Amino acid sequence: MSRFFKNWKFYIIDIKIPKDRLDNCKNQIINHGGQLAETIECADVLLTILKTPLRLARYVPETQKPICSIDWVEECQKNGQRVPYDGYLISLNFEKPYETSRSLEKENLGDTIEISQSESSISDERTSESYTDEEQNSDIETVDDLNPHFLNTKYECLRPTPLMPEHNQSLVELLEVLEHSRELNGEGRNALAYRHAISALKVYPCDIKSYKEARKIIGIGPKIGNHIKEFLSKGTIPEAEEIMASEKYQTLDLFSRVYGVGHKTALAWYRKGYRTMRECMKDPYLTHVQRLGLELFDDFQKKMSRRDIQEILNILDKEIKSIYPNCIITPVGGYRRGKEFNGDLDVVISHPQEEVANNLLNVIVEMLLDSGYLKHKLFYGHISAKNKKSIPNALFSFHRNVMDKLDKCFCAFIQPSAQICRQVDLIIAPYSQYPTAVLGWTGEDYAKKEKKMTFASHGLFSNVISRKRIHAISERDVFDILGIPWLEPEMRNC
Structure with a gap:
C-alpha cells in the first residue's frame, strides 16, 4: 500500500464532519503512513469541512499552517498519491467583525462571561x-x-x-x-x-x-x-x-466549569494539550482570576442546599444590619426561583438613603473581610456617585450589559458550618432601581417587542423616541408594576 502521507501529521477540526466521513478520513491518513496530531501545534496540516473563514476562525487560532478541506485527503486516496493541495486550501483572512460595546466590557471581566462572535456580530448567518x-x-x-x-x-x-x-x-x-x-x-x-x-x-x-x-x-x-x-x-x-463519550467534550466541560474560564479559554487549553487541572495550573498566561478559579474549583463545585444559603443570608443580614439597620437584602437568581440546590448565591442589597447606597459596597466588603467571612474578591466593580449622576437613563437604555452599571463584588465566602468557600455575588442597587435589579432580565424580549418597553436591571423604559431621547417610565410606575411599596424621595434621606 502506498504510504504517501508518511511522516505527515494531521489535525482534524471535527466540527460538522459526519461520523462515517470522519472515520474514513482518519483511516485513510493512518493507512497511508500519516499520523493524527493531538494539538494544532503538533500538526503539519489542518483538515476541516468548514468552508468560510469567519466560521473557521471560531475554532482555529491564527496560524501559518495550511488548512485544507478533507476533500483533499479523499482526492489523494482516489489518485493513489499525494496531490497538490493548493486547490483545497482555506484561508483565514477575513475582515473581522466590529466589536460591540458589550463584548468589550465583558472582556474587562477576563473570560468569566463570554459573548461568542456568533451571537454578537454574525446576526445575518442563519x-x-x-x-x-x-x-x-x-x-x-x-x-x-x-x-x-x-x-x-x-x-x-x-x-x-x-x-x-x-x-x-x-x-x-x-x-x-x-x-x-x-x-x-x-x-x-x-x-x-x-x-x-x-x-x-x-x-x-x-x-x-x-x-x-x-x-x-x-x-x-x-x-x-x-x-x-x-x-x-x-x-x-x-x-x-x-x-458524551468523547474525551474532548469531557475535558472542555471540566475546564469550562472553572470560575473565570469560558469556552474560548477552555478550547485554548485543550489545544495546548492540557487534560487536567494540574496541567492548567502550570500555564504561564493564567490570569489572577483563573488561578483563583482553579484553586477554588473543588469548593465551588459543591452545590449549596437552601439551608446552606440561609446560613449565609443570616450572616449577611446580621453583619450588614449591624451598621445599616434599614438595608434591604434580597437573594435572587436560582434561589429565588425555587431551586433546591445552587452553585452560587446572588444577593441584591439596597438602602433608602442614596448617600448610604453610594458607598455601601465598599463598607460591606471591608466589613466581611475584617470579620473573616470574605476570603477572596474575584471581581470588584464600583462606580463613583459622581459618575452615576453623569450617566443619564437614556444612555442606560442603549446599554446591553446593564448589570455593569451596578456596584458589585463577586467573592469567595467562607460558610462557617462547612468550612468551604462559596461563590457569593453581592450586587448593590440604588433604591430607585432595586425592584428591577431584583427582577433582573426576566421577560426582556417580550417587553421589548410586544409591550414596546425596554426592561433591564436598572429600570423599565418605554421605547418612545421623541427628539432623540428615550423616556423612562417613572420610578413610582416601576414600583407599582412590580408590587413593591413606594417610598417618597424625601423620605429616603430621613
Missing part, C-alpha cells in the same frame, strides 16, 4: 439549527396537531418552565448535551437555538409522538426536528451519545 423565517415571525400560534394545553409561543417568559420536565425528560437531557457541546465549541447561535427548543419541550404537556408534531412547536427547526425523529425511532440521539 444555520439549520435556528428558527425558520415563519417561526421567527410568529408570536403565538395555534396548531391543531399540538396539545391544546400548550402555549405555542417564542417567548419563554409567557410559559412557567419547570426545572425538571414531567414529559420528554430523556429527550431533553440528550438535547442539553448537544446544546452544551455547541456552547463549548463556540457555536453560540446554535446553542441558543437548542435552548429555545429545550425550553418548549420542558413545558410540553405530553410526550412528543412524531416529527410532524415536534416541528410545529415554535423554536424547533428541521435540524433539531431530525434529532427528535432519531430519538423516537431509536430511543436515543447517537450524536449526543458520541459527544
Whole structure:
C-alpha cells in the first residue's frame, strides 16, 4: 500500500464532519503512513469541512499552517498519491467583525462571561439549527396537531418552565448535551437555538409522538426536528451519545466549569494539550482570576442546599444590619426561583438613603473581610456617585450589559458550618432601581417587542423616541408594576 502521507501529521477540526466521513478520513491518513496530531501545534496540516473563514476562525487560532478541506485527503486516496493541495486550501483572512460595546466590557471581566462572535456580530448567518423565517415571525400560534394545553409561543417568559420536565425528560437531557457541546465549541447561535427548543419541550404537556408534531412547536427547526425523529425511532440521539463519550467534550466541560474560564479559554487549553487541572495550573498566561478559579474549583463545585444559603443570608443580614439597620437584602437568581440546590448565591442589597447606597459596597466588603467571612474578591466593580449622576437613563437604555452599571463584588465566602468557600455575588442597587435589579432580565424580549418597553436591571423604559431621547417610565410606575411599596424621595434621606 502506498504510504504517501508518511511522516505527515494531521489535525482534524471535527466540527460538522459526519461520523462515517470522519472515520474514513482518519483511516485513510493512518493507512497511508500519516499520523493524527493531538494539538494544532503538533500538526503539519489542518483538515476541516468548514468552508468560510469567519466560521473557521471560531475554532482555529491564527496560524501559518495550511488548512485544507478533507476533500483533499479523499482526492489523494482516489489518485493513489499525494496531490497538490493548493486547490483545497482555506484561508483565514477575513475582515473581522466590529466589536460591540458589550463584548468589550465583558472582556474587562477576563473570560468569566463570554459573548461568542456568533451571537454578537454574525446576526445575518442563519444555520439549520435556528428558527425558520415563519417561526421567527410568529408570536403565538395555534396548531391543531399540538396539545391544546400548550402555549405555542417564542417567548419563554409567557410559559412557567419547570426545572425538571414531567414529559420528554430523556429527550431533553440528550438535547442539553448537544446544546452544551455547541456552547463549548463556540457555536453560540446554535446553542441558543437548542435552548429555545429545550425550553418548549420542558413545558410540553405530553410526550412528543412524531416529527410532524415536534416541528410545529415554535423554536424547533428541521435540524433539531431530525434529532427528535432519531430519538423516537431509536430511543436515543447517537450524536449526543458520541459527544458524551468523547474525551474532548469531557475535558472542555471540566475546564469550562472553572470560575473565570469560558469556552474560548477552555478550547485554548485543550489545544495546548492540557487534560487536567494540574496541567492548567502550570500555564504561564493564567490570569489572577483563573488561578483563583482553579484553586477554588473543588469548593465551588459543591452545590449549596437552601439551608446552606440561609446560613449565609443570616450572616449577611446580621453583619450588614449591624451598621445599616434599614438595608434591604434580597437573594435572587436560582434561589429565588425555587431551586433546591445552587452553585452560587446572588444577593441584591439596597438602602433608602442614596448617600448610604453610594458607598455601601465598599463598607460591606471591608466589613466581611475584617470579620473573616470574605476570603477572596474575584471581581470588584464600583462606580463613583459622581459618575452615576453623569450617566443619564437614556444612555442606560442603549446599554446591553446593564448589570455593569451596578456596584458589585463577586467573592469567595467562607460558610462557617462547612468550612468551604462559596461563590457569593453581592450586587448593590440604588433604591430607585432595586425592584428591577431584583427582577433582573426576566421577560426582556417580550417587553421589548410586544409591550414596546425596554426592561433591564436598572429600570423599565418605554421605547418612545421623541427628539432623540428615550423616556423612562417613572420610578413610582416601576414600583407599582412590580408590587413593591413606594417610598417618597424625601423620605429616603430621613
